[in-house]
Amino acid sequence: MAEDHELSCGDCRQLNCYRHDKSYPKFCLTEALDPSLRAEMLETYRGDELDGRMARAAAEIEGTYYGKLTRVEETLVFARRIGAKKIGIATCIGMIEESRTFARFLQMGGMDTYVVLCKVGSIDKLEIGIPDEIKVKPGLDESCCNPILQALLLNERKTDLNVAVGLCVGHDSLFIRHSEAPVTVLVAKDRVLAHNPVAALYTSHSYCRRIFDKERVDGLV
Numbered sequence: 001m002a003e004d005h006e007l008s009c010g011d012c013r014q015l016n017c018y019r020h021d022k023s024y025p026k027f028c029l030t031e032a033l034d035p036s037l038r039a040e041m042l043e044t045y046r047g048d049e050l051d052g053r054m055a056r057a058a059a060e061i062e063g064t065y066y067g068k069l070t071r072v073e074e075t076l077v078f079a080r081r082i083g084a085k086k087i088g089i090a091t092c093i094g095m096i097e098e099s100r101t102f103a104r105f106l107q108m109g110g111m112d113t114y115v116v117l118c119k120v121g122s123i124d125k126l127e128i129g130i131p132d133e134i135k136v137k138p139g140l141d142e143s144c145c146n147p148i149l150q151a152l153l154l155n156e157r158k159t160d161l162n163v164a165v166g167l168c169v170g171h172d173s174l175f176i177r178h179s180e181a182p183v184t185v186l187v188a189k190d191r192v193l194a195h196n197p198v199a200a201l202y203t204s205h206s207y208c209r210r211i212f213d214k215e216r217v218d219g220l221v
Ligand code: SF4
Pocket: 008, 009, 012, 013, 014, 015, 016, 017, 018, 024, 025, 027, 028, 029, 030, 031
C-alpha cells in the first residue's frame, strides 16, 4: 500500500451509511460530504430527467425483484422503466451467438434492437501499430476491436440504452466513454473464468492464490 494511502470506503468496516446501525469512522466520506453536494444528489435522483428516472428504476428493480430475476431479465425491466424503445448491443465477436439470443429476448419483450460487433470497420491490428507477433494468430489477418466505432454507430441509431456484451477490458472503457446512451454491462469478459471475473476474488485464498503472489504480479505488464 502507498505510504500516502488516503483512507476511503475500502478501509471501512462499519458501512454505516447503509442502515445507520453502527457508527461512522473518522475518515467517513458521508460525514465529510458537503451538504450542498448531498442536496444536489437529492435533486437529481428525485427529478424527472434521465438520471433521476434511471436511479429510481434501478432502486425499484433492486427492491422488487431482489434475487428473483436474472440480469438478462432485469435489463429488459430497466429498459422498460426508463422508457427505452431501442436497445444497442455492443458485442464481442466471441459472444455473437449470446448477443443474438439476448436481442431475440429483448425483441420478444417489445424492444427494437441494433447490434454492433467489436470488429466493425475491419481495421487490422497492424494498421494501429500492433506487432504481428502479438496477434492472437500471428501471420493472419486479425482486425482490432473498434469500440469507438461501436459507440458512434449506436449513437447514430439514437439508441436509448446500450448494453455491453463481453467487451475486453479497456475496449469497454472506450465504448462507455464514447456512448451517448447510458451503458449497462451484461457480460464482463474473462477468458479464463468463463466471464465470471469475481471468481478470482472468491478463490483468492485457494485456486486463485496467485493474484497475491507479489513477484508474479509485479512481472505482469
Ligand atoms: S461512506 Fe462512511 S460509513 Fe459508508 S463505507 Fe464509506 S467510510 Fe464507511
